[in-house]
Amino acid sequence: MAKRLYEELGLVNTREMFKKAFEGRYAIPAYNFNNMEQLQAIVIGCAESKSPVILQVSKGAREYANQTLLRYMAMGAVKMVREMGSNIPITLHLDHGDSFELCKSCIEFGFSSVMIDGSHLPYEENIKLTKQVVDFARGYDVTVEGELGVLAGIEEHVVAEKSHYTDPNQVQDFVGKTGVDSLAISIGTSHGAYKFKLKPGESVPPLRFDILHEVEKKLPGFPIVLHGASSVLPKYVDMINQYGGKLEGAAGVPEDQLREAARSAVCKINIDTDGRMVVTAVIRKVFVENPKEFDPRKYLGPARKELLELIKHKNINVLGSANRA
Numbered sequence: 001m002a003k004r005l006y007e008e009l010g011l012v013n014t015r016e017m018f019k020k021a022f023e024g025r026y027a028i029p030a031y032n033f034n035n036m037e038q039l040q041a042i043v044i045g046c047a048e049s050k051s052p053v054i055l056q057v058s059k060g061a062r063e064y065a066n067q068t069l070l071r072y073m074a075m076g077a078v079k080m081v082r083e084m085g086s087n088i089p090i091t092l093h094l095d096h097g098d099s100f101e102l103c104k105s106c107i108e109f110g111f112s113s114v115m116i117d118g119s120h121l122p123y124e125e126n127i128k129l130t131k132q133v134v135d136f137a138r139g140y141d142v143t144v145e146g147e148l149g150v151l152a153g154i155e156e157h158v159v160a161e162k163s164h165y166t167d168p169n170q171v172q173d174f175v176g177k178t179g180v181d182s183l184a185i186s187i188g189t190s191h192g193a194y195k196f197k198l199k200p201g202e203s204v205p206p207l208r209f210d211i212l213h214e215v216e217k218k219l220p221g222f223p224i225v226l227h228g229a230s231s232v233l234p235k236y237v238d239m240i241n242q243y244g245g246k247l248e249g250a251a252g253v254p255e256d257q258l259r260e261a262a263r264s265a266v267c268k269i270n271i272d273t274d275g276r277m278v279v280t281a282v283i284r285k286v287f288v289e290n291p292k293e294f295d296p297r298k299y300l301g302p303a304r305k306e307l308l309e310l311i312k313h314k315n316i317n318v319l320g321s322a323n324r325a
């Protein structure tokens with residue numbers, strides 16, 4: 001009998017969420033957080049837009065915020081939205097877990113979902129590591145995301161992008177041998193603010209929906225995950241640059257492509273960079289306009305407010321997850 005350690009925190013795993021997202025043709029937002037203001041904006045934004053949500057913690061975020069504090073922050077966030085009268089499902093997920101030990105520790109600390117990212121490993125080693133995590137997670141009814149295909153970095157995108165895409169001929173075998181609950185695939189996105197290197201006048205190339213559709217045929221009804229899905233919104237790039245920043249040539253995935261992905265087998269869309277940019281843009285503006293300001297609430301507060309609006313915008317206008325909880 002599985003011991004659901006995360007139930008005590010008021011969390012759920014992703015199984016039911018993904019089933020509903022698949023059937024309803026929308027995607028669950030997976031937002032990364034590192035601090036209290038980001039967490040507040042995410043959960044309040046999702047509660048106000050009535051969207052299920054996956055709270056993502058990377059290895060770096062876990063080191064930054066402390067694993068014990070993170071556990072109680074997630075628990076507090078759930079309590080806070082319940083007190084607001086919201087019943088949205090909330091998952092606490094490890095983003096890009098890179099070892100069995102890290103996944104095990106997160107599960108024991110109350111995470112309800114983990115990603116084991118063996119995408120950089122040779123295929124058989126990726127299977128072995130992923131299966132080890134799945135076997136352990138089963139005992140706690142924690143859901144596991146695996147990854148096949150490597151997300152292109154900007155260099156690879158230019159030089160040898162093709163070899164990094166997920167091979168649809170491997171997905172059935174990988175899912176069958178590992179038992180993962182969802183699969184992250186590579187169809188042309190990448191992490192960060194510089195996803196595409198564009199010459200003047202050039203527009204962002206379309207994602208490889210042909211690969212996604214091949215994967216869907218091989219794995220009918222199976223939840224697919226899209227990483228590197230920030231849109232790098234021009235409004236915030238411009239704002240950062242206007243207030244002393246230097247982001248040149250930043251480009252992300254256009255929102256209409258994400259809308260299309262959300263209507264497919266993509267059940268989880270990962271967004272971190274867009275949130276980071278909003279926070280940075282607002283803080284830069286406050287400092288330029290009020291150089292005498294030194295109360296953190298006076299710059300973190302406005303940043304949190306703008307981030308909350310971004311979360312609602314994504315849920316309502318891009319992922320289609322609003323009013324699904």
Ligand code: G3H
Pocket residue numbers: 032058059060061095096191272273
């Ligand atoms: O996929 C990467 C996420 O954006 C987390 O980034 O490792 O800097 O926390 P991080």
Ligand code: 13P
Pocket residue numbers: 032095096190191192193226227228229230231270271272273274
């Ligand atoms: P972005 O850098 O596009 O926000 O991607 C985030 C991500 O994939 C986290 O795992």
Ligand code: ZN
Pocket residue numbers: 096191227228270
């Ligand atoms: Zn990612």
